[in-house]
Amino acid sequence: xxxxxxxxxxxxxxxGTPKQVDALIDVNLTVEPGEFVSLIxxxxxxxxxxxxxxxxxxxPTTGSVTVNSKSASQSRLDQDYGMAFQxxxxxxxxxxxxxxxxxxxxxxxxxxxxxxxxxxMLELVKLPEFAELYPWQLSGGMQQRIAIARALAAHPxxxxxxxxxxxxxxxxxxxxxxxxxxxxxxxSTTVVFVTHSIPEAVYLSNRVxxxxxxxxxxxxxxxxxxxAKRTEDTRGAADFFTGITAVREALRGTHxxxxxxxxxxxxxxx
Amino acid sequence: MFVLSIVLVxxxxxxxxxxxxxxxGKLFGAGVxxxxxxxxxxxxxxxxxxxxxxxxxxxxxxxxxxxxEGAWFSFRLSIVGFLLGSSIxxxxxxxxxxxKIVERGLLPYLVVSQTVPLIALAPLVALWGGKLSIFGIxxxxxxxxxxxxxxxxxxxxxxxxxxxxxxxxxxxVELMESYAASWKQILLKLRFPSAIPYMIPAFKLGASGSVxxxxxxxxxxxxxxxxxxxxxxxxxEATADPAKVFTAVFGAAALGLTxxxxxxxxxxxxMRNRPKETTS
Numbered sequence: 234x235x236x237x238x239x240x241x242x243x244x245x246x247x248x249g250t251p252k253q254v255d256a257l258i259d260v261n262l263t264v265e266p267g268e269f270v271s272l273i274x275x276x277x278x279x280x281x282x283x284x285x286x287x288x289x290x291x292x293p294t295t296g297s298v299t300v301n302s303k304s305a306s307q308s309r310l311d312q313d314y315g316m317a318f319q320x321x322x323x324x325x326x327x328x329x330x331x332x333x334x335x336x337x338x339x340x341x342x343x344x345x346x347x348x349x350x351x352x353x354m355l356e357l358v359k360l361p362e363f364a365e366l367y368p369w370q371l372s373g374g375m376q377q378r379i380a381i382a383r384a385l386a387a388h389p390x391x392x393x394x395x396x397x398x399x400x401x402x403x404x405x406x407x408x409x410x411x412x413x414x415x416x417x418x419x420x421s422t423t424v425v426f427v428t429h430s431i432p433e434a435v436y437l438s439n440r441v442x443x444x445x446x447x448x449x450x451x452x453x454x455x456x457x458x459x460x461a462k463r464t465e466d467t468r469g470a471a472d473f474f475t476g477i478t479a480v481r482e483a484l485r486g487t488h489x490x491x492x493x494x495x496x497x498x499x500x501x502x503x
Numbered sequence: 504m505f506v507l508s509i510v511l512v513x514x515x516x517x518x519x520x521x522x523x524x525x526x527x528g529k530l531f532g533a534g535v536x537x538x539x540x541x542x543x544x545x546x547x548x549x550x551x552x553x554x555x556x557x558x559x560x561x562x563x564x565x566x567x568x569x570x571x572e573g574a575w576f577s578f579r580l581s582i583v584g585f586l587l588g589s590s591i592x593x594x595x596x597x598x599x600x601x602x603k604i605v606e607r608g609l610l611p612y613l614v615v616s617q618t619v620p621l622i623a624l625a626p627l628v629a630l631w632g633g634k635l636s637i638f639g640i641x642x643x644x645x646x647x648x649x650x651x652x653x654x655x656x657x658x659x660x661x662x663x664x665x666x667x668x669x670x671x672x673x674x675x676v677e678l679m680e681s682y683a684a685s686w687k688q689i690l691l692k693l694r695f696p697s698a699i700p701y702m703i704p705a706f707k708l709g710a711s712g713s714v715x716x717x718x719x720x721x722x723x724x725x726x727x728x729x730x731x732x733x734x735x736x737x738x739x740e741a742t743a744d745p746a747k748v749f750t751a752v753f754g755a756a757a758l759g760l761t762x763x764x765x766x767x768x769x770x771x772x773x774m775r776n777r778p779k780e781t782t783s
């Protein structure tokens with residue numbers, strides 16, 4: 234049973250109009266349970282679109298998406314996945330604990346169970362003493378950790394992340410990458426991770442999916458062999474640089490395309 | 504600041520009385536400067552002392568008590584009008600934010616409704632008083648004034664709330680959808696909380712609108728008991744007792760301020776846990 238199965242998926246926006254955009258053409262991707270897969274590629278390659286198709290926030294034009302062997306829409310209704318975005322997107326009017334409880338509240342959990350789970354998640358992200366603070370009283374890195382706690386609050390088997398560390402400074406970013414790996418190992422969560430950063434993709438992933446724009450498609454699948462346990466030392470390891478070089482070369486091909494295709498932008502951000 | 508501004512207004516008033524022309528200034532035959540004599544512009548202290556004297560000669564009842572009672576009467580009507588107006592306003596904005604087609608169809612009519620002069624509408628609505636009954640409950644006369652208050656207050660509330668409901672970031676809506684939240688859950692847990700900074704100024708406008716609506720309705724329909732009625736009654740005596748009408752006018756102003764104050768208090772309460780830079 235695969236965690237995510239994307240079969241022959243195309244996504245065309247504004248089909249049949251002059252503004253038609255082929256966001257994704259014939260994409261096939263399988264993610265195994267426990268795997269960490271990054272999607273990387275230049276702007277407009279459809280990596281965010283692919284993530285939203287898996288999340289069932291968009292419907293594919295053709296092809297099918299299954300999550301945990303269920304249809305994408307069923308797994309969304311069952312909350313089989315949690316999601317985190319570049320902006321932490323915490324609600325200003327809720328305390329940190331109440332933010333984490335949000336998905337549980339929507340599922341109809343009772344109050345005590347919610348509070349206990351929120352505390353458990355706060356300990357997981359190492360911020361147990363911040364439960365009663367408000368999000369705007371925390372730093373950007375802390376907010377993003379709360380967002381991850383919220384995404385994982387219902388213990389979903391799958392975590393979908395759209396450039397979650399894109400707005401953080403380099404040091405916080407590296408720290409967060411380490412934290413994310415630790416959290417995912419502790420909770421054995423499968424992750425699909427969209428990023429712009431090559432070192433980030435290599436450091437985090439078991440496999441890096443390289444995508445290219447116009448039309449958006451998968452051009453390469455690169456396996457990263459850094460072993461199960463990655464530490465700060467990994468960032469200096471020879472295998473790490475081998476991985477970076479491999480991804481960079483795969484991306485170089487897509488980038489030439491990108492330059493030739495002209496400067497049409499903006500699809501990525503829809 | 505508020506006290507200082509009052510002192511400033513009083514000083515300006517009295518200064519104009521000193522330098523302004525007694526019988527008004529004329530420019531090309533048209534009166535442009537108001538008369539500064541004691542009939543048109545009584546001294547501030549004359550107005551204030553008028554509160555302490557009896558309403559009519561030989562009566563024990565002082566003016567301040569009459570004005571206070573009138574203000575209390577109008578205040579209750581305004582509250583009814585405001586509650587009515589805000590329920591209609593919020594209800595409409597929810598409908599409009601749910602169905603784009605309702606927004607496109609309804610909003611122009613709402614704007615047009617506000618261009619109808621209240622004075623024209625007041626006698627019509629007043630006619631319903633005592634003549635109309637809904638589900639066996641007779642439409643009381645005072646309710647017409649409250650309805651006119653609601654008529655002025657619902658519009659800013661509907662427009663402000665509509666903007667507020669639409670202000671929820673797209674990413675937050677997407678997040679709620681990823682949790683398979685229903686439309687109602689998104690409305691209650693995301694859209695309304697994000698609308699509050701937009702709703703508070705709208706409700707302030709709505710609150711003062713309902714006071715204006717009620718007072719104007721009282722004046723144009725002659726409803727007894729309220730501050731509006733006092734204003735016309737006292738205005739008739741303006742030549743003999745010029746300070747008296749001002750006591751009622753100040754009563755109406757205080758009424759509007761009280762309503763706005765009630766909203767300001769709820770503002771502080773509702774925004775107590777929000778980031779400080781977004782509080783208004």
